[in-house]
Amino acid sequence: MAFDLSGIWEFKLLEPGQKEREEQAAGKLLKNSLPMPVPSSYNDIYPGKKFADHMGDMVYQRSFTVTETMQRQGRLVLRFGGVTHTASVYLNGAHLGCHKGGFLPFSFDITESAVMGENLLTVYVNNVTDYSTLPCGRVVTEQFPGLPEQTRNLPNFDFFNYSGIMRPVWLYTTPRYYIEDIEVYGRMDGSFCWNITSAGEGAGEAEVRVLDAEGACVFSGSGANGEGRVPGARLWSTDDPYLYRLQVRLPGADGGQGDEYTESFGFREIAIRDCRILLNGKPVYLKGFGKHEEGITRGRGTDIALMVKDLGLLKWIGANSFRTSHYPNSEEMMRLCDRLGILVIDEAPAVGLNTGFTATGLLGGNPKGTWETLETAEHHRTVMQELVKRDKNHPCVIAWSVANEPASQEEGAREYFAPLMEVTRQNDIQKRPVTIVTYEGSTPETCQVAELCDFLMLNRYRGWYDTEGNLEGAAAKLKAELEGFHRRCPDKPVMLGEYGADTIAGLHDVNGRLFSEEYQTAFMRAYGEVFDSLPYITGEHVWVFADFATAENIKRVDGNKKGIFTRDRRPKQAAYFLKERWSRL
Known part of the structure; x- marks a missing residue:
């Protein structure tokens, strides 16, 4: 009940x-x-x-x-x-x-x-x-x-x-004898494994069944852990997000009341090979956004209607993925992504790990004292364990992001993050890729954490926070930097985790000046041309899906306006450009 x-x-x-x-x-x-x-x-x-x-x-x-x-x-x-x-x-x-x-x-x-x-x-x-x-x-x-x-x-x-x-x-x-946790992993060949944690002494042996989407039983077994196979299993993918259900029943002691729980899962595998992220053995190019969980009136409160609308807009624009920037999204959102075939990079709420940042993310403060100053390491470890435990069974989750824009160029960053990357991998039986999303201050020459990551996810704003208004120069700087990271880590896929330009909806300029809808579209086009010229780029996540609220600051007029959609989810001009671009990729 x-x-x-x-x-x-x-x-x-x-x-x-x-x-x-x-x-x-x-x-x-x-x-x-x-x-x-x-x-x-x-x-x-x-x-x-x-x-x-x-x-x-x-x-x-x-x-x-x-x-x-x-x-x-x-x-x-x-x-x-x-x-x-x-x-x-x-x-x-x-x-x-x-x-x-x-x-x-x-x-x-x-x-x-x-x-x-x-x-x-x-x-x-x-x-x-x-x-x-x-x-x-x-x-x-x-x-x-x-x-x-x-x-x-x-x-x-x-x-x-x-x-x-x-x-x-x-x-x-729940009954006195109850199911505490379920872990299930379905692979491409139809094999799967399960681990069931129960509590309460004297409960009977767990009974396990796998049901297909129509409710037919395609496997039955028993035991707190085990392996099985579903012949001809239908794979979960972005085009066909087919879900199975693992039905677990825990009989009570001496025939007493038992517990029962059903967990959805999919048969699919994530891997990295040849500078590509693979879904079910095939390269997948990630198209989408960094995305806040936020809207009018409710703020960041769970809003089912807004979630469904947002995923509908993702499908409309041709996106196949997003990052839960900069915190884990709600469980309701993860279940919707399972159902709709949206790929998710699941991010911890580890943003602001940089004493050189001040309010609204602008540079300042102490640019060298981060890892001597912060007291987050143990809490961060707990958060990663809790995150993997909550989201481990979701087929939509294809990677873990341990942090966004930390001071990864400072001495001490590697020592801080290496244990966190390890604990994340240890707690995930699927061994999904793990990354740290880095910012412009962490260059190919100074980054301390690139080798810790399974793929590189970079936030870059050439043409906005620097080289503003000069998209030709911005593209040249961006390409040189991406080439630098590839030389350093030639076997790792590289993707843009953020890139974008603040845009006032309805502001038009014949010369495509800053803040106009024309500049945002030209910005997207310039970055896209760089991505298309480099074969090791495995994805592009625009910052940001929709305009959102920030702390007050003279560089933030009623919030951050880098959204491809307005805060009330109306498309800007760049949305139509991305829709056309992503339909071709």
């Missing part, structure tokens, strides 16, 4: 020092609260700059009912899809625990702490980013004449710090 706790919760922003007092009353109803939709980012729900830009703690609260029928099921679990960035959870005034990291799920067994009837759930959320969090930020205190000190949280990343309970919250039941 599962119950969606989405809906209207009670909500209140907390002043500095107020959380400690509030927690002492976690078992009581909130006073002076506001209604708040969950899931959503709280920031844009009510007017007021101080409300939207609040730094620090906030509290959510709602009640739910536990019935006798639910208790008879055996075990009761509370699951959060994602709370940004840290959560401290109380049930009926008792502390259940904490979770750090805003984009991955966590859960609590509340069998013993829940009571029959009404239960009060209180969640304290903190949205501060600093040198210990992913993504990273800085907390600064400033003094202005005649005013008290002001403390601000400056992001090291170029997107708005949307916060809150941003993904669904579920209450569900």
Whole structure:
């Protein structure tokens, strides 16, 4: 049994020092609260700059009912899809625990702490980013004449710090003997393997069946782990995203109630050979975007309708892939990509790992002290383990991105990332490619991490942040740099993870000046000509799918405008160019 706790919760922003007092009353109803939709980012729900830009703690609260029928099921679990960035959870005034990291799920067994009837759930959320969090930020205190000190949280990343309970919250039941985790990997030849983790002593041996899309059983077996084969298995691909289902049943002890779960998967393999990423043994050229999970009003809150619309636009424009920049997307999005055949580079929320960046990603700060300053290594390791555990069975996931635009040119970068790359590979039985997405400061001569990566993913803005307005010169610099990386790593595929130009929708210029729709289209054309001239380029991801909100900055007019679509998903001129280009590739 599962119950969606989405809906209207009670909500209140907390002043500095107020959380400690509030927690002492976690078992009581909130006073002076506001209604708040969950899931959503709280920031844009009510007017007021101080409300939207609040730094620090906030509290959510709602009640739910536990019935006798639910208790008879055996075990009761509370699951959060994602709370940004840290959560401290109380049930009926008792502390259940904490979770750090805003984009991955966590859960609590509340069998013993829940009571029959009404239960009060209180969640304290903190949205501060600093040198210990992913993504990273800085907390600064400033003094202005005649005013008290002001403390601000400056992001090291170029997107708005949307916060809150941003993904669904579920209450569900399981038997006392239950399935804790399922791992399944289907290969091209129809062979597959499974690993089942169960909990609760005395459960019977797991029973396993594979069902095709029509529900017919094509394999049956047993055991907590094992291997099997489906003769003539239909492969999962972008053109034919065929899904099978692994049905697992765990009998209860002595004939008691057992547990059952069904996990979708596909038969497909990812490999790298001859400077190409291969899907099912054939080269695949990645066409698509870096893509934020963001829209109007809900911010980064889960929005099923917007997800489906976005993937429909991806299909319309001829894209076959995107990167979850710069954090894991929701589980609902991953399931949709499985179903629609969209290839996903799954990225950790490790952005801003560069003390030389300041708010909105502009250069500044301390350009040399990153790896002596950051305190993220252990948390980063946990995040990679959680990410692979959550998304390991999705056929849409073809690669892992451990970080975006870190200070990978600084001494210490290799020592920081080598263990993270290793733990990612160790936790993935499919051994999907792993990469680190690097920026212009990390050149073929200075990059410390290129050899750690299975393929190179580069963010480059020649023609925008430098060589602005000179696309001929920008293309020449881009090509020379790509050739430099290929000479250094001749066996590794290379792709552009980001390239783009801010564009004001509706702004036209006969001379194709900066910010015009004509310049964005010419920018795409110039980069495309470079890609087409180099046989080792394995993909192109434009920055960005749609315009998005950022922190306030004089270089960001109402957010980042590099979208090929506007924030409300209207196509700019460049969308039609890319649609025509990608239809030919």
